[in-house]
Amino acid sequence: MSTTTINPVTVTAASSERPATTTKLTGLTPHNITALTGLTGWTVTKTTATYSGNPTAALDAVQKRMDHVRSTEGGRATGYASLIAVRNKLRECSTGASHPAVTVTVKRAKKTTSPRTRTGSPTARLTRKRQTEYTTAELVLALETAWAAIRANHTDVPAVVIIVGSGTATKHAKYGHFAPTRWQHGEQRLAEVLISGEGLQRPVDEVFTTLLHEAAHALADVREIKDTSRQGRWHNQKFADLASELGLDATKDPKIGWSPCTLRKETATIYNSVLADLKKALIAYRHPEALGGQAKKNTNAVACACQCPRRIRVAKAVLAEGEITCGICDSTFEPDE
Numbered sequence: 001m002s003t004t005t006i007n008p009v010t011v012t013a014a015s016s017e018r019p020a021t022t023t024k025l026t027g028l029t030p031h032n033i034t035a036l037t038g039l040t041g042w043t044v045t046k047t048t049a050t051y052s053g054n055p056t057a058a059l060d061a062v063q064k065r066m067d068h069v070r071s072t073e074g075g076r077a078t079g080y081a082s083l084i085a086v087r088n089k090l091r092e093c094s095t096g097a098s099h100p101a102v103t104v105t106v107k108r109a110k111k112t113t114s115p116r117t118r119t120g121s122p123t124a125r126l127t128r129k130r131q132t133e134y135t136t137a138e139l140v141l142a143l144e145t146a147w148a149a150i151r152a153n154h155t156d157v158p159a160v161v162i163i164v165g166s167g168t169a170t171k172h173a174k175y176g177h178f179a180p181t182r183w184q185h186g187e188q189r190l191a192e193v194l195i196s197g198e199g200l201q202r203p204v205d206e207v208f209t210t211l212l213h214e215a216a217h218a219l220a221d222v223r224e225i226k227d228t229s230r231q232g233r234w235h236n237q238k239f240a241d242l243a244s245e246l247g248l249d250a251t252k253d254p255k256i257g258w259s260p261c262t263l264r265k266e267t268a269t270i271y272n273s274v275l276a277d278l279k280k281a282l283i284a285y286r287h288p289e290a291l292g293g294q295a296k297k298n299t300n301a302v303a304c305a306c307q308c309p310r311r312i313r314v315a316k317a318v319l320a321e322g323e324i325t326c327g328i329c330d331s332t333f334e335p336d337e
Helices: 030-036 055-072 080-092 122-133 137-153 197-201 204-222 237-245 265-270 272-281 316-320
Strands: 004-006 023-026 042-044 049-051 102-108 160-165 176-185 188-196 248-250 261-263 301-305 311-315
Touching: 023 055, 023 080, 030 042, 030 049, 030 080, 049 055, 055 080, 137 160, 137 204, 137 272, 160 176, 160 197, 176 204, 188 197, 188 204, 197 204, 204 237, 204 248, 204 261, 204 272, 237 248, 261 265, 265 272, 301 316, 311 316
Parallel strands: 023 102, 160 188
Antiparallel strands: 004 102, 023 049, 042 049, 176 188, 248 261, 301 311
16 A cells, blocks of 8 residues: 655635635545545545545544445455555644635655665564464463463362463364473472463353363362373263363263263353453464375384373384383373374
8 A cells, every 4th residue: 555645735715704714634545435435524535635624624534434345344354554644634724614615635645766675584574574463362362361260160180381372283273272291380380271272263162161071080180080082082981070070061982982072051151251351362373284195104013192191102013012111290001093
């Protein structure tokens, strides 16, 4: 969008019968015309727009349209930059309502001959630009607030470190995970709850269900209950009981057990304000990983993983001799299916 310039304000002489004050914009670009079309009080033609009122009233009309576009479509909406250009020029007009007619000319600026100096790589410049529009701070704060609300209603749920990351970087896609003692804070070990960026495009009640799902795993860890097997993919009846305690209804899936959960209506009512705040923060989501082709499987070894999850490959004969335990999470390395 090109910038705009303003010509000196010209005022027509007042006659004995003073006409209604009008504000006329001339030399408009097609983008300006499109942005001003439909505004109350404005009459738009091919290259001009006339407002039946003084410049202050014209400015208010443009500002109201900008506020509406900003709140409903955001600052990158089509025509928003054109509205900014018109608003800025109207602000420069200091002529008051006592004049019978005011003409404000808006022209397209000529291209500057001096090149703009740009530093950094295109990727770095793009990152900086996006960073001014969106950050994860509000999202993480909303997730942490939701976890605090869960802990307030269920005091056995421990404090955790909440992170947002990829849920499709591994073989099995996931909306979240719970990992005990993953973080170190002074002398204290803290568990980790990951919420996948790919799952943030779901409705807010489903994202909150994922938080409660991971809270059920956290309860199992605190109470030393073995609620999963097969690298955490199979959820047993004990997990279903913990999920129910937190306000979820679990259903049994033939491949992953009692993992699928839905939020009860009464639970949603309890966390109504939390869901409202979380919904406001769900304004972006992550695209899935573009994974390459799978490597050939070694039939002489078995890929196994623990709850961390760390992965190892073990000969079938060695695995058959007995369980192999992870020294970090104390869970058993189990083969992939």
